[in-house]
Each structure stands twice: as C-alpha cells, then as structure tokens.
Amino acid sequence: MKLTSSQFKKARDFIYANGRLLDRRRFEFHFEQGSAEAVLNALRPYQNEDGGYGSALEPDMRTPYSQPIATEYALSIMDEIGSWDLAMLNGIVNYLKNSLREEGGFPRATVDVNDYPHAPWWNTDKDHSGSINPTGRILGLLYKQEVLPGLEEENWFARSAQFVWKSIPHACKSDYHDLIQCITFLENVPDRKRAEQEWNRVDGWLQQPGTIELDPEAKGYVHKVLEWVPAPGSYAKKWISDKDIKRHLEYLIREQQEDGGWNMSFDALSPGNESEWRSLITVDRLVTLRSYGCLDSHGQ
Structure with a gap:
C-alpha cells in the first residue's frame, strides 16, 4: 500500500496553504530539491540574541523568549537536514551555558512561558x-554534530552529561518523551561501555506493555509504532515486528484527511496553532512514508 500521486499532491497543497515558512522549506528540502540553506534561513x-530559540518554534509555546524545548527542536531540524550552522551552534552554546542549573x-x-498563550501541559511553577527532557536530546545532538568539536570537554557540558547519567534510572519508564531523550543521548555519547549498561x-522499558502503542487505531494521546520508528533504522525497531510496522503504515495512509493533511492527537491551542501543528506533522508523515518506500514515484 502506497500514498498515491494524487494523495501526495493534496498533502503538498495542504502544507503550502497552511504551513509555516519553516515547514514549507522542510517539505521543499525533502521532496522538491530545496536546499538545506533555505531551511536554515527559515x-x-x-x-534570540541570547542564542536560544523561541517565538513559537515549539508551536504550543507562544512566548518570544528562549526555551530549552524550542532550542532542542532547532537542533533536531539541523540534524534532520544534515546541516549544522556554526553561528547558530555558537549561539545555542551561549544560551545553554547561561541556562545551566546548579545540579x-x-x-x-522556564516560568516566562506562563506570560504568553501556551498549552496547559507547559504550565510551569518552578524552573530552578x-x-x-530536553537535556538528554540536546546533549545527544551536540555529541552528534561535528562542526563545533570539543564541547563535551567544557564544564557546563560535562556537568549536564553527569546530570543525564544520574537521571536515566529515574526517567518515566513508559513516557515517550523521556525515553526518546534517553535513546538520543545513549546513541551518541562517547562512553560506549557505560551506555551499554543503560x-x-x-530496552526493558520499551518492552513493557503499552509503552509502544501497537494498536494503530488507539485514540488519545498515545505514541504509536511510527513515532518510535519513524525510519527503518530507528533504535526501537528491534522491539517492533515488521507486521506491526506494516499495519501502522497502512493505517497512516488511510488517516490522511480530505484536506490533504494529517491530524494531531492532542488539543489545539487555537486555529492558527492547529494549522501549524498539522502542517509540521504532515511533513513528518510524508518523510516517514518515504523512508519505508510507501510513496509512489512522484513522492520519491
């Protein structure tokens, strides 16, 4: 089962009609020979001047001020397109140094998220x-990039790495967001012997019933197979059968909406927020379908 040319075109039109410039550039990069530089420019x-990222880069945080989650997402975009911008990275390092907590x-x-519209799960009483989440993935991606070497030797980085090592045993054992943080950190940390122990x-957590939602039709805020394995080489693939992946790919294709986009599994903050999220998600879904060979030749 593949997404047809007409379905792909509807998804394309949905992104161009509703998406942020960033997600339109991401789509162009993946499917229309767009450049990595165009994505970086978006x-x-x-x-921000402090080097962190804000201004609703994470669509559920409308604050203009820098947030660690938004900064993590900026790193993930650079990783997605395989292009690490030195000036951006220098700014991020400056922001992280100044955001380091005592332990x-x-x-x-951070608490200033409360001063602007935001999803209720981002209510923040304390930020000390x-x-x-997001320290593990921030460090994992910084280990992975190669244009700014030697970061792991800096004091702020070493202290944060020790924090992650100490935090992994206490991560929420069935929470997608915590486990993705652990996985990205462990995939990239240089201490392979210690990583193997963790x-x-x-792996024990990933095998617990319900951690990876195997029912493609499950409703609510659950994290299904293709969120854990958005590409064939994803770490969690070792715990998911080819049969389950096929079922979820077929369901994903069926779940494309009449307007060409895919829906969110959580409540939107506003109509504009919904358009941003759905466009972002639609790009992600198309990238996943292509990685499994589920787009026809037009989308390849």
Whole structure:
C-alpha cells in the first residue's frame, strides 16, 4: 500500500496553504530539491540574541523568549537536514551555558512561558531544576554534530552529561518523551561501555506493555509504532515486528484527511496553532512514508 500521486499532491497543497515558512522549506528540502540553506534561513529568525530559540518554534509555546524545548527542536531540524550552522551552534552554546542549573541540565520550561498563550501541559511553577527532557536530546545532538568539536570537554557540558547519567534510572519508564531523550543521548555519547549498561534498562522499558502503542487505531494521546520508528533504522525497531510496522503504515495512509493533511492527537491551542501543528506533522508523515518506500514515484 502506497500514498498515491494524487494523495501526495493534496498533502503538498495542504502544507503550502497552511504551513509555516519553516515547514514549507522542510517539505521543499525533502521532496522538491530545496536546499538545506533555505531551511536554515527559515529557522534563523527564531533564534534570540541570547542564542536560544523561541517565538513559537515549539508551536504550543507562544512566548518570544528562549526555551530549552524550542532550542532542542532547532537542533533536531539541523540534524534532520544534515546541516549544522556554526553561528547558530555558537549561539545555542551561549544560551545553554547561561541556562545551566546548579545540579546540571536545563529545565523543561522556564516560568516566562506562563506570560504568553501556551498549552496547559507547559504550565510551569518552578524552573530552578534540570530535566532529562530536553537535556538528554540536546546533549545527544551536540555529541552528534561535528562542526563545533570539543564541547563535551567544557564544564557546563560535562556537568549536564553527569546530570543525564544520574537521571536515566529515574526517567518515566513508559513516557515517550523521556525515553526518546534517553535513546538520543545513549546513541551518541562517547562512553560506549557505560551506555551499554543503560541500554539494558531502556530496552526493558520499551518492552513493557503499552509503552509502544501497537494498536494503530488507539485514540488519545498515545505514541504509536511510527513515532518510535519513524525510519527503518530507528533504535526501537528491534522491539517492533515488521507486521506491526506494516499495519501502522497502512493505517497512516488511510488517516490522511480530505484536506490533504494529517491530524494531531492532542488539543489545539487555537486555529492558527492547529494549522501549524498539522502542517509540521504532515511533513513528518510524508518523510516517514518515504523512508519505508510507501510513496509512489512522484513522492520519491
């Protein structure tokens, strides 16, 4: 089962009609020979003078001020397109140094998120402590990039890495967001011997019933197979059968909406927020379908 040419065109039109410039550039990069530089240029305005990212780069946080989660997302975009911008990275490092908490790591959100429209799950009473989400993935992606070497030797980075090592055993054992943080960190951290010890723990969590939602038709805010394995080489694939992946790919194709986009699994903050999220998600879905060979030749 594949997404047909007409379905692909509807998805394309949905993105161009509703998406942020960033997600239109992402689509162009993946499917219309767009450049990585064009994606970076669309990402650049979200970076603040302190080097962090805000201005609703994470669509559920409408604050213009820098947030650790938004900064993590900026790193993930650079990783997605395989292009790491030195000036952007230098700014991010400056922001992270100044955001470091006493015990290491960065908070899930800072309290100024409350001063602007935001989704209720981002309500933040205190921000004095670090959180594995997003510290683990921030460090994992910084380990992965190669244009700014030697970061792991800096004090702020080493303290944050120790924070992550200490936090992994206490991560929420069935929470997608915490486990993705652990996985990205462990995939990229140089200490492979120590990482192998923690993989056993993470693998145990991944095998717990309900952690990876195997029912493609499950409703609500659940994290299904293709969120854990958006591409064939994803780490969690070892715990998911080819049969289950096929079922979820077929369901994903069926779930494309009449307007060409895919829906969110959580409540939108506003109509504009819904358009942003659905366009972002639609790009992600098309990238996943292509990675599994589920687009016809037009989308290849």
